[in-house]
Amino acid sequence: MVQSSVLGFPRMGANRELKKATEAYWADKISQEDLLKEGKRLRLEHWNIQKDAGIDIIPSNDFAYYDHVLDHIQLFGVVPERYTKNNLSPIDQYFAMGRGLQKPEQGVDVPSLEMVKWFDSNYHYVKPTLQDNQVFKLAENPKPVQDFKEAKEAGITTRPVLLGPVSFLALGKADRGQTIEPISALEKLLPLYEDLLKQLKAAGAETVQIDEPVLVFDLQDKVKNAFKPAYEKLGSLGDAAPKLVVATYFGDIVHNIDVLKNLENLYAIHVDLVRNPEQISEVIGALGPQQVLSAGVVDGRNIWKTNFKKAIELVETAVQKLGKDRVIVSSSSSLLHTPHSLDSEKKLDAEVVNWFSFAVQKATEIAIIAKAVNEGPAAVREQLEANAQSMQARASSKQTNDQAVKERQQQVTSEMHNRKSPFPTRLAEQGKTLKLPLFPTTTIGSFPQTKDIRIQRNKFTKGEITAEEYEKFIEKEIQDVVKIQEELDLDVLVHGEPERNDMVQYFGERLKGYSFTQNGWVQSYGSRCVRPPIVVGDISRPAAMTVKESKYAASITKKPMKGMLTGPITCLRWSFPRDDVHQSVQAQQLALALRDEVVDLESAGVYVIQVDEPALREGLPLRSGKERTDYLKWAVDSFRLATSGVQDGTQIHSHFCYSEFQDFFYAIAALDADVLSIENSKSDAKLLKVFEDEAYPRHIGPGVYDIHSPRVPSEQEIKDRIKEMLQYLKPEQLWIDPDCGLKTRQWKETKAALTNMVNAAKFYRSQYS
Incomplete structure (x- = not known):
C-alpha cells in the first residue's frame, strides 16, 4: 500500500508557544526546566496532530529550540572553543552560538555564529563553523534518539530526521582564520553518523530520513564525489542501522542523480515534485529494483490548496511503474515554511479562505491523496469534488483578476527602468x-x-x-x-x-x-x-x-x-x-x-x-x-x-x-x-x-x-x-x-x-x- 509521510512540521505551536517560552527563558522569566517542558509538550502535540490526520510516517527530531542545523552543530561537537570555555549549560551554549551572549559580570562576551538563508527560503540557518584540526564528538544522549524514545513512549513510532553528512559539511565554512575545506572532514564525521544510526536502531527506529538538500545545487566535484563513498559506508551497516531515506527538496536532482544510482542499501529517495514534477521519470529510472520513491506532491513552501487531480496523477504515474508498495506520498519539503493551521483564522474572507491550506490541513491532504490512490477515487469522492470546486472558484474570482x-x-516601456x-x-x-x-x-x-x-x-x-x-x-x-x-x-x-x-x-x-x-x-x-x-x-x-x-x-x-x-x-x-x-x-x-x-x-x-x-x-x-x-x-x-x-x-x-x-x-x-x-x-x-x-x-x-x-x-x-x-x-x-x-x-x-x-x-x- 502507498504510505503517507510528512518531512517535518512547524515548531512554534498554534499560538507561537515556543517563541514565547524561549524569549521568557532569555529574559530569566522562566527556568530551563520550564523551557524544556514546554518543548516536550509541543513535540507531543505536533506528533498527535499528524497521527490524527492519518499520516503513516511521522517525523521526529524536526523540532528545534532555535535551528535544526544548530542542533546538528551541537550534536556532533562542532562548537568553537569560544563557546565552550565559559562552562555554559548545553542549552545556554546552544543559544550563545545562535544569538550571541554578553554577560560582563561573568566575563562572557561572544558573538553569534554566522546565519544565512536556507536555500531559497526565508528561513535562516546557523552555519557549521569548522576548525583546521576539527574534532567531532557525538553528544551524550543524542537528541535524535531522545526525541524518538519520547514519541515511542507516547505510542507513536516516528521516522527520525537527520541533516545528512554531506549537506552538513557542504553548508558549513572554516572559522575565521582557519583554512579547512569542510567537506574534507567527511571521513572523520561519518563514524559519528554510524554510531547515531546504531543508537536509533537500538531504540526501535526502522527508518531514518537523512536530508541531503545540497543535491539540488550545481555541486563542486569534491562534494559530489563524496556522496557515493559516504552512503556506501552508512549503508554497509545493514541490520545494525535503520533503513535510510535520502530526502532532497527545493529543486530537481536529475543533474546529480548518478551519485545515488547503484546505492542499493538506500531504502528510499525523496524528491520535490511540486517544484520540479518533470523529474519524476528520470528519478524512477534511476531507482534500484527494490527502492522506494517518496513523492513530494503537497507543497511545503506555500499555502495554496493542493490540486488533488494533478497530485494524484503524479502519484499514479509512479505507482504504475513501481507498484503501491514502492511509493510514499509526502510533503515536498518540511512544512516548517507554512503556518500552523487555518483553524485559528476567524477573519479571513470566506471566498479566499477556501483556497488555502496550512500545515495541519496539508497533513490531511497528504492522507487523502494516499487514500485515493490506495482505495480509488470513490473512497474520497466528497473531498475530491470540493477540491475541484475550490480550484475553479479561485481561477474565475474577481479577486484574482484586475x-x-x-x-x-502593458504600457510599461524600457525608458521607465532608467534614472x-x-x-x-x-x-x-x-x-x-x-x-x-x-x-x-x-x-x-x-x-x-x-x-x-x-x-x-x-x-x-x-x-x-x-x-x-x-x-x-x-x-x-x-x-x-x-x-x-x-x-x-x-x-x-x-x-x-x-x-x-x-x-x-x-x-x-x-x-x-x-x-x-x-x-x-x-x-x-x-x-x-x-x-x-x-x-x-x-x-x-x-x-x-x-x-x-x-x-x-x-x-x-x-x-x-x-x-x-x-x-x-x-x-x-x-x-x-x-x-x-x-x-x-x-x-x-x-x-x-x-x-x-x-x-x-x-x-x-x-x-x-x-x-x-x-x-x-x-x-x-x-x-x-x-x-x-x-x-x-x-x-x-x-x-x-x-x-x-x-x-x-x-x-x-x-x-x-x-x-x-x-x-x-x-x-x-x-x-x-x-x-x-x-x-x-x-x-x-x-x-x-x-x-x-x-x-x-x-x-x-x-x-x-x-x-x-x-x-x-x-x-x-x-x-x-x-x-x-x-x-x-x-x-x-x-x-x-x-x-x-x-x-x-x-x-x-x-x-x-x-x-x-x-x-x-x-x-x-x-x-x-
Whole structure:
C-alpha cells in the first residue's frame, strides 16, 4: 500500500508557544526546566496532530529550540572553543552560538555564529563553523534518539530526521582564520553518523530520513564525489542501522542523480515534485529494483490548496511503474515554511479562505491523496469534488483578476527602468541637496518596537482606541526617535517605523490584491516569526502608504530624513506568492505600485528613499543557467521600475542582509542604487572580498555590527571593522551603518551600540578630512 509521510512540521505551536517560552527563558522569566517542558509538550502535540490526520510516517527530531542545523552543530561537537570555555549549560551554549551572549559580570562576551538563508527560503540557518584540526564528538544522549524514545513512549513510532553528512559539511565554512575545506572532514564525521544510526536502531527506529538538500545545487566535484563513498559506508551497516531515506527538496536532482544510482542499501529517495514534477521519470529510472520513491506532491513552501487531480496523477504515474508498495506520498519539503493551521483564522474572507491550506490541513491532504490512490477515487469522492470546486472558484474570482492592472503593465516601456542621469551627475545634485559629511552615518530603518508600541497597535486593531488617538501616539514615537537620533548625531535619520508591524505585511495591508491572516506565523530564525501576507490577485496601490509618517518626520528635523520602503522582490518573496501566474508578473505589479509611492515621497519633501531588497538572493534559482539569468533580469528591472521615477537630487538607497551575492554581483550593481547597505559583520566580512575583483561604482555601507545579537560592540571593534572596509573601498564611498534594522533590539543596547558607531565614524572622518 502507498504510505503517507510528512518531512517535518512547524515548531512554534498554534499560538507561537515556543517563541514565547524561549524569549521568557532569555529574559530569566522562566527556568530551563520550564523551557524544556514546554518543548516536550509541543513535540507531543505536533506528533498527535499528524497521527490524527492519518499520516503513516511521522517525523521526529524536526523540532528545534532555535535551528535544526544548530542542533546538528551541537550534536556532533562542532562548537568553537569560544563557546565552550565559559562552562555554559548545553542549552545556554546552544543559544550563545545562535544569538550571541554578553554577560560582563561573568566575563562572557561572544558573538553569534554566522546565519544565512536556507536555500531559497526565508528561513535562516546557523552555519557549521569548522576548525583546521576539527574534532567531532557525538553528544551524550543524542537528541535524535531522545526525541524518538519520547514519541515511542507516547505510542507513536516516528521516522527520525537527520541533516545528512554531506549537506552538513557542504553548508558549513572554516572559522575565521582557519583554512579547512569542510567537506574534507567527511571521513572523520561519518563514524559519528554510524554510531547515531546504531543508537536509533537500538531504540526501535526502522527508518531514518537523512536530508541531503545540497543535491539540488550545481555541486563542486569534491562534494559530489563524496556522496557515493559516504552512503556506501552508512549503508554497509545493514541490520545494525535503520533503513535510510535520502530526502532532497527545493529543486530537481536529475543533474546529480548518478551519485545515488547503484546505492542499493538506500531504502528510499525523496524528491520535490511540486517544484520540479518533470523529474519524476528520470528519478524512477534511476531507482534500484527494490527502492522506494517518496513523492513530494503537497507543497511545503506555500499555502495554496493542493490540486488533488494533478497530485494524484503524479502519484499514479509512479505507482504504475513501481507498484503501491514502492511509493510514499509526502510533503515536498518540511512544512516548517507554512503556518500552523487555518483553524485559528476567524477573519479571513470566506471566498479566499477556501483556497488555502496550512500545515495541519496539508497533513490531511497528504492522507487523502494516499487514500485515493490506495482505495480509488470513490473512497474520497466528497473531498475530491470540493477540491475541484475550490480550484475553479479561485481561477474565475474577481479577486484574482484586475483588468486595470493588466492594462497598466502593458504600457510599461524600457525608458521607465532608467534614472534620468548617470550616477556622477546624480551624486553632484545630491551633494547640494543633502550636504553630508565623509563617512555618513545612518541606520537601516526600524528602531526598537517596544512593548508599549505593540500594546497601542493591538488596541487600535481591536478598536479600543480611535484612529486619532493612535495617530497621536505614533507621532509622539516618531518625535522621540528623531530626537534620539539627533542626540546620537547620526547624519541621515529615519522615522523608526513605529506604525509598522512587519516590513512586508505593512505594505501588503495597503495594497489591493493581498490577503492577511491573524495567526499565519512562520519561523524566520530563532524565535523570530513573520506573518507573510498572501498574494491572492493582481496588485495595485489604492492610496499612499508611508508618505504621512515620513513627511511628518522630515518636518521636525533639519537633517535629511530617509523614507523606508520594501522592494518589489522582497514584497513578493516574503509573501506567499500566487502559483497561477509567473512571479515576474507579480513583481512588476508590485514595482508599479511602489513607483507611485517613491514619486509621492519625493513630492512630500523626502529626498532620501531606501527601497530594501534583502530577499533578492533567496529568489535566485539554485542552479546557474538560463533560469537564473532570466530571474536576475526581471528582478533588476522590477527594482529599477520602482525607483527610477525621481529627480537626480533624490538619493535612492537599497539594503541587503544575509545575502551571499558574490556570484551575481553584476546584478547588484545593475540596480543602479545610489547607496547600497549590506550585512557584513555576521559573515566575517567575506562580502567585502567581492570588491577586490569588482570595483563598485557607487556608495556602499557594509554593516559594522550584528543587530541580531543583544551584545554591544565596542567602539574599537567598530573602528577595526571600518579599517577592514577601507582595504576594499574608498573613503568617499563608504557609509557607516548597522547590519540591519533595529526592530528586535532594546533601547539601552541600541543607544550604546549606535554611540560607539557614530564615534568610530567621527574618528575616521577626522583622519581623512
